[in-house]
Amino acid sequence: MAVRHPRYSKEEIARRGDEIYETQVRPQVETGNYGKIVAIDIETGAFEVADEILTATGSLFKRIPDAQPWIVRIGHRAVHRFGARSLKKTI
Template sequence: MAATKPQYSKEEFGRLGDEIYTRDIYPQLQADSQGKIVAIDITTGAWEIDNDEISVCNRLEKRYPSAQIWIIKVGSRYVRRFGANRTQKAKTR
């Protein structure tokens, strides 16, 4: 499948995704949704939820082949974090 060309700048893409999530999706989520991944098509507002990023994106793309997908992890600011643990205390001898 060919990659879909982005229709928005990175900033606008993120702003729209967050806006749709906050306004339309978050109020509908159940307590057991914590930690799950939400994939949102920012052009239609359609969304899917699952434990796995790939599965949730595939389901959304199956419904909307040209989806512009923004993903969010419920209850977290990050879908994934990279880098060393910056809060680790130095070892003492």
């Protein structure tokens, strides 16, 4: 497996990733995918949805070998669950 190196700072990856997720990806994936992982290429906006990080990023790298991924857990503030509060509305 090739070693991948980021071309952007952590801050720039986060800024671009959040912007793409909120403006382009979220409206397409939020319904019916609560808790799943979305891997987004911050350069192209291409994305993959899966149950696990490695599956989502692996699929993204198959499509775009040089992708610069940003990972989001749909409906959550954090990818990993360390007691973080969900964004899902409760009734």
